[in-house]
Amino acid sequence: MLLRHTTDKVIDRQALTINPAKTCQPIGAMYAALGIQGCLPHSHGSQGCCSYHRSTLTRHYKEPVMASTSSFTEGSSVFGGQSNLLQAIETIFSTYDPEIIAVHSTCLSETIGDDLNQILTKAREEGKVPKGKHVIHCNTPSYVGSHVTGYANMLLGMTSYFAQHTGISNYQVNLISGWIEPCDMREIKRIAKKMQANTMMFPDTSGILDGPLNGKYTFYPKGGTTIEELISAGDAKFSLGIGQWATEEAAKKLEYKCKVKYDICDVPIGLQATDRFITALSRYANVKVPQSLTNERGRLLDMIADMHSYLYGKRVALYGDPDWLIPMTEFLVMLDMKPVYIVSGTPGKLFESRMKEILGEKVPEAKFKNGETADMFLLHQWIKQEKVDLLIGNTYGKYIARDEDIPFVRYGFPILDRVGHSYFPTVGYHGGMRILEKILGALMDRIDRDAPEEKLELVM
Amino acid sequence: MKVEEKILPDPSALKKEILSKYPSKIAKKREKQLIINDPEKDQPIQANVRTIPGIITQRGCTYAGCKGVVLGPTRDIINLVHGPIGCSFYAWLTRRNQTKPPSPDAPNYMMYSFSTDMQDSNIVFGGEIKLKAAIREAFEIFKPKNIGIFSTCPVGLIGDDVHAVAREMKEELGINIFGFSCEGYKGVSQSAGHHIANNGVFKHVVGLNDTPVEGKYKINLLGEYNIGGDAFEIERILEKCGITLISTFSGNSTIDSFEQAHHADLNVVMCHRSINYLAEMMETKFGIPWFKVNFIGAEATAKSLRKIGQYFEDKALIDKIEEVIAEEMPPVKEALEKIKPRTKGKLAMLFVGGSRAHHYQELFNELEMETVSAGYEFGHRDDYEGRKVIPTIQVDADSRNIEELHVEKDETRYRPRKTEEQLKALEAKGLEISGYSGMMPSMKKNALVIDDVNHWETEKLIEFYKPDVFCAGIKEKYVVQKMGIPLKQLHSYDYGGPYAGFAGAINFYKDIDKLTGATVWKYLQAPWETHKQVEANFVIDVL
Structure with missing residues (x-):
């Protein structure tokens, strides 16, 4: 037997977790950030965090998963990680040239109290962020929530930084995607298109984590949500969050910041959840459900x-x-x-x-x-x-x-x-x-x- | 790229191009970590230094080296990770350390992941109470004989004293409990974690059981982690030779066996980087000599066995070893003869580990493939240039963090296995005692040696050399393959193996043949993307 020490005798445990049904926040932040076009996720912590997250995501997707790290040492843990992050931002823009760096924290940087907001402001002031490029962040201490809330926090970061309310509606419905597979995101977009709904999905890992093999490696594949799209989220007429745990914070933020009303539905898995999703989309995008979907x-x-x-x-x-x-x-x-x-x-x-x-x-x-x-x-x-x-x-x-x-x-x-x-x-x-x-x-x-x-x- | 008459191309221009992309400070640093090899010359390489923040590195953390690498493959211990959930989750079975308990009821906790799953209240108020409770719960449920506690980043920062908790709980529960201060940030790579693990195992386990071990030629194998069953193959060969393997650190191992390791008369070291500390400490304390071996490659395996025979200076053993080699080699030769015509002259690159990038060149040599570039992920200068440079290595602040145990002769149990004269005589016969000459002297002139290679350099290397196979890890695998170059994972073996020993060599030949000969790479372009075929254009209009 592989799990030979497991018996049917349940003891009420208060402190010991055995064979977890979750992992930590930062990996969710990394996955979410991969759903933005031209984005390099950055892990502000020890090298191990970044290495473990990249390895796990790579094993799951069997695709390149690029992300960088602040490579903390004992010194940075004592004196704070500011200089590491400033150096990292400089290195990343000169070496990997992303449109956007999406920084997430770790238990290490949170425990020592690094203030990402302050460090990133300093980076901008010091000209370390080239013109037209972006650095966003979210807080993902590993001792809070799980990988799912980490994903949610990065979505919150995206809306906090980018969504803009100009007062002129673009009549779109924001589809805030929960933690689902790239193909699921693509399928939801297909359904929305079939309904002729005017939607914008974020994040969107399709086209990024299911890339073709053609002999050419593209560091930033042309999939994912663009920065323009993220900005446009603030002018939407409605947001539909797909999955409560992963999307509600971002939807709330959009309402608070840009007055975009929202509703949350379950991930459309199975008959009833799909029925509800399609009903909701039909209502908020003000479109009819085509017969072809009813046939599906x-x-x-x-x-x-x-x-x-x-x-x-x-x-x-x-x-x-x-x-x-x-x-x-x-x-x-x-x-x-x-x-x-x-x-x-x-x-x-x-x-x-x-x-x-x-x-x-x-x-x-x-x-x-x-x-x-x-x-x-x-x-x-x-x-x-x-x-x-x-x-x-x-x-x-x-x-x-x-x-x-x-x-x-x-x-x-x-x-x-x-x-x-x-x-x-x-x-x-x-x-x-x-x-x-x-x-x-x-x-x-x-x-x-x-x-x-x-x-x-x-x-x- | 074709390699003419076995002279490797001069990569100076490549090196220049790589460095030109970096800001000057980084370029200056990386320049010392990219060395154009000349086996005739002593060239220092910078290694075991910090990775520049922001660089996409292969490296992991100290915790990974300690819990994941060294203690991970030991089955009769509950490895309890004290920290937030992730660290224990990611190290859960992902390294492919295989293990074979002797009976259905023998302890084996390797399929389990244990964590204190620290929450924010534990960070604010301290995690020691939760750690103690977790140890008690683990004891109540599993009744283990051993519990190891592994510290993750926040533990050291909030001041939890895992060693004090270990002592208290050991007293309370009456089993062996010990802690490791292996917080992820402790060193510049996994390497620091190896050292911390070596120290902990030496301090808390080795030598606990003085019950004598039967056997004429008793050895320990150090730095073998039973990825894909490597240890099983080595165990098979040693047993066939009549050599008693008391303990392997730590492939297919038990704490029980570590406790008796001091009864060995020889320590043989596979992965020098991760385990040389234990070899040295056991020599000082118990008088057990060590030397470097390599069971990766059929010839290297034969050579390593002969070294063991030479050390014991026993004709019966030497004859037996020759008999085993003679028996094992024909199928190896047969496989090689079939495969070599296809692999000969192909190019390989290896960027992995702290020994693997060296060891696996043996197998490529056997396939008559050329290693054009190689480097370690977490090696030190001695792994590149040989142990002779150890006295000249500058100990920086990051290395000074890691405790150097002060070890002395054990008053009652120190027993020199060989006299000074005997050891000298063996060295005169070419047996390098306590030595390792490193990777660079065994590589060709003009081979590009790169420490802590990163993503940008990988892209440029591939563009320049167009290798037939690139060896690295999972994070690099699909990046390289998207470029149309097959990548062989040398941490996980792409879920194959074993690759050690004689049977392992055959597996490796076949796998490399399979990988480099795969048909899929010939179809990367669609017919309509090539100039010759234009028929498809017509179809587009119709659709």
């Missing part, structure tokens, strides 16, 4: 109806981030599956109320927990108490799946051992079909594997 919806329903018997009553354990766990759980319940165990390391009280609302009547036996010590060790212990039929989550689940011999669908971040997640969307109705295909594939492969010879089915 119908195709998803058709697939569900066709395959319902393989899904009904199946017990599922999930772990990951609230912004996808909530709509995914809702989708599973709609499929008549039983999401019985759910954990997320990401804190936030809303998690509990949303889960109660979704699971309450249909799956009263469900256990769920988020925040500190809501980890994969606890999830595994629950599974040991009563087995599940399916496990959904990031690559780290493969150890549980193998030990317990449970069908496993990879979803979330990071996925280090399979491809496809960054290319084939799981949002929208088509995305729902892909999720369904993956779940059914895992469950039905298991049926085939376990069927006695005389019972192997040709048609299923």
Whole structure:
């Protein structure tokens, strides 16, 4: 057994996290910053932070992930990181020539009290930021929140720096993208285009983290949200945040700063969340939903109806981030599956109320927990108490799946051992079909594997 | 680029072009870190110095070197990371250290990630209480024999004393608990973390168990981390030779085995950079001599085995080693003969680690490929130029941070394995005791040696040399491949391996052949992008 020391005996832990279902803020800030065209994310901390974040993002996307670091040493930790950051800004503009540097802090620079705002002001005053170029920042102490809130904070940084309210509306709807895959961002844009909605998405990692292979390396690929687009966010008629945890702060900021009203919807995963997203977009962009989208919806329903018997009553354990766990759980319940165990390391009280609302009547036996010590060790212990039929989550689940011999669908971040997640969307109705295909594939492969010879089915 | 008559091209112009992009202060610094090699000459290279802030470096942090590299591969210890969640998360199984517990119920905590998940209140009010509680919880759940505490950046800054906590908890729980002050900012790279790990293991573990170990030729293997199963292959070969491997620091290892390491009669060192401290300290305290070996490359493996035979001066062992080599070599030769015609004359570059960039040149030599440029991510001058330069290395403030343990002869257990005369006689026969001559003397004239290579330099190198394979790590992998050059990861082996020993050499030959011969690289341009084919133009109008 790989996780041979895990038993079903749950002890109430106050201090020890084992096999986390989250990671730290800065990596989220880095991922978000990659969704701006011509942007180099910069990690203001030790080299290790930047190296670990780049490695993890690279393993997940199998794409170049460029970011720089302030390379703190003991001296900078004692005397403050100002000189490191000033030097870094100078070095970056001369060596890598980005349009924008997006600085995020780390536990190190936050603990010593580096004031990024002050340092960046000094950099501008000293002429270290070339004309027409930008340096933005956000605060992402690793001892607060999780990678998801780090992502949210960088979005807040983008709106704080760029969004401008000129008083002349550009009639667009800002689509503030939560932490989803590049392909998901592209799919949401496709849906919006199909609806002929006037939208602007930020951030947007499509075209950046799914680049083509053609023999030429482009440091700043021509994907992502442009600075002009970020500025234009302030003149929008409305903002729609996609995923509460990742986008609400930025949406609020836009309202406060530029009087752009907002609404938040779930990431459109599965039938109902997609229904709500499309309804919301239709309302705020004042456009009709085309028949072709209604047909996409119908195709998803058709697939569900066709395959319902393989899904009904199946017990599922999930772990990951609230912004996808909530709509995914809702989708599973709609499929008549039983999401019985759910954990997320990401804190936030809303998690509990949303889960109660979704699971309450249909799956009263469900256990769920988020925040500190809501980890994969606890999830595994629950599974040991009563087995599940399916496990959904990031690559780290493969150890549980193998030990317990449970069908496993990879979803979330990071996925280090399979491809496809960054290319084939799981949002929208088509995305729902892909999720369904993956779940059914895992469950039905298991049926085939376990069927006695005389019972192997040709048609299923 | 074709290499004519095995003379490497003069890269002076390339070096000039690289430096011209930098602000003058940086250019001045980098100039000392880019050396055009001449094996006949002693040329100092600047290494183990700070990376310039803002430069996109390969390097990681001190914590990564301590927890990730040295202690990561040991299975019977709970490695508890004291800090915010990220540090423990990123070091969770990502280095591919394989391990094989002897039985289904033997302790193995390597698949687990342990963290105190510090929150802002712990930063403000101190994290010691939470750390103690976490240790108690870990003990209650797992009943481990050993717990290591690893400090992350904020820990040192807020003044948590992990060593005092370790002592208190050790007393309370009656198991071995020890701490490492390996905060990420401690050094200029992972290297500082290796040193801190060496110190901790030496101070708190090595020598704890005096129960004698059976075996005629007893050795420890230092600086081998069982990436992709390398240690399994080396263990196989040593066992076949009748050599008793007491402990490996730290591939496929246990704390139990470290406790008995002082019973060995020889320490052989693979990765000089990460583990030479332990070798030296064990020599001083227990009288165990050490020398450098390299099990990467079939010839290098044979040579290393012969060195061990030579050291023990025992005919039975020497004969057995020759017998093993004779048995292991034919399949290696056979594989090489098949693959070499395709790899001969191809160009390789290696920018990785503190030893790997040197070791893997052996395998490329066996494939008759040319290494045109190489460098370490976190090596020191001695790894480039040889240990002879150690007395001349200036110790800067960053290195002075790292504790140098004062080690003395163990009053009861010090036992010189060889007399001074015996060691001298062995050296006279060419066995370099306590020595390492470094990477640069073994590289060709005009090879470009680069310390702490960065992204801009990588791009220029590729443009100049157009290598057939580029060896580095995951962060560089897809950047280089987008340029149409295959990249071989030499930290993770691209999830292949083992590459050590005889079987490993064969794996490597095959993998390099597979990589450099892949068909995909021939299709990077669409037919309509080449001048010859214009048919596609018509289609565009139709659509």
